[in-house]
Amino acid sequence: MREALEGGRPLVLVHERRDGDVGVATFDDIIAATPAALRDAGVYRPIATPLHGGPHAEVSLRLVLGQIDALCGPRRGGLLSDALNLTENLTGIDLDGDGRVGSERSASPQTVP
Secondary structure (H helix, E strand, O other): OHHHHHOOOOOOOEEEEOOOOOOOOOHHHHHHHOOHHHHHHOOOOOOOEEEEOHHHHHHHHHHHHHHHHHHHOOOOOOHHHHHHHHHHHHHOOOOOOOOOOOOOOOOOHHHOO
């Protein structure tokens, strides 16, 4: 993490939120457990995207994928497609609207800058 921050690499922060679960760490808990050197280096400058479950899971995942896509710029080597495919496989949700879960096909190139 330190190398990424020092190298100016962009970060996508995600905070898993499972509403109603007992023992889930709050973001304040996570920040408090983070070494001071990483906090001082700006690990939390990007705003973390909440990753909700249940009925909000699809929207949360789309927001995270949108951030990854924005950081990657034009698709090179199918990074977005790979991330989308993996996310669909993990969640069982058809995020790209192609009627298949975990398919090789991803969002149309027209939607990616």
